[in-house]
Amino acid sequence: MDVFISADVEGVAGIASWSQITPGSDDYAVGRSLMVGEVNAAIEGAFDAGADRVVVNDSHSRMTNLPPEQVDARARLISGHYKPMYMLQGIDDSFDAAFFIGYHGAIGEPEAILSHTYNPRAIWEAKIDGRAVGEIGINLLVCEYFGVPVLLVTGDQTTALEARELIPGIHVAEVKRSFGRYSAESLSPSEARKIIRRAAEESLQGLPKPPLLRRAVTMEVTFLVADMASMSEWVRGVERSGPRTVSFRAADGLEAYQTFYALLTLTRSLVE
Template structure:
């Protein structure tokens, strides 16, 4: 039984400021160690529950955050970017379930460091009218492969927004949002203990889980944070301008939806 783990950083206990996710400072170095420890807890819980293999994909920012020499050696690790399907690179239909660790609520939502994919570019992302966090988008991609999301770890706002989408999912709430950059968090040790126990419970009860599917065809609508960003996105030939700051795309698959989002995200760097 194979388990896939997509690891983000904003939902990690003790992470509350943008500095925690930005390489080049002491706060980031501390946060990436905490991120690695929480991923190790999820790996250990997966094996405790009966997993035969675990694949971890580093899914935050530069995607070289996890410390390979500190990672549980039983797991394999995907690092770097760009890579196909980004935060869920490496997932296929052979996996029994996906875990999302260190995840957070979506753009425009309450929650610690809430955003969707790119906080500079995106004010909101909708697929067939569903307001999407990152877990929504990638959970739907996993669902299109027949793979359920079995574990979410992060703050209480992630749980409120995303847990209802995933039948049977287990959640480990490691902090409660007091604002976009403030939280009341468990200690790192308590957070890891909770994640390990919840991950084990998730694997032992996978029969309760069902894939989350957004039926196609898909209409992707993106609200950008400025008119200039929407001008840029509209240069894509298949984009439709639907408002001064918004564009839309038609897509046959969730993989294509994710491809368009990540294309615009990369393009947005030209306007920073």
């Protein structure tokens, strides 16, 4: 049994400010340590359930947050920027399950710690087939494409809600309750790790075998400023549907993710 982990950090218990998760800032060491604690809990749960291989993709910011020596030695670690598949680098159809650890709510959610959807300085809203989604919904496209079920999501209550709405039967470890974008009430790190380890183990019991979901997808992205939408029109198949909004139709989830990532990379040059 092979398990893929996409590890973000905003949704980790105890994290409440950008300074805890931004390389170079004073509190960054605290954020890294909390992050690796929860990732290790998920790895432990996977091996306790009988996993043979666990691959962790560091998916936050410059993607060198997880200190290699502190990651459970049984797992493989993917780190570094830039990656062609970004938060899903390393996943393919050889995996039996995926976990999203330390995830967070979409930009625009009222009670979501450090809310954003990929780039907080570029993306105002993202929709898939008409539904506003966060990173769970977007990343799920790639997992579905490879037929890898997402079995566990961890984060705050808003993250838990998005996960449950999008993925019926998902296991969720809710490790904190956000009051807004910059405050939350968290479980202690040790308690958070305990419930993550247990949820990871339980999620892998009676592993489902989902059918491949290679369906056409319509994606709509609204940017902070109109110039970003203008530039996005350079990508083939992307059409302007509003002053700050573009949309495109993709043949499957992987193509949708790749086009979305192309827009993200392109509009980065306009971020002030």
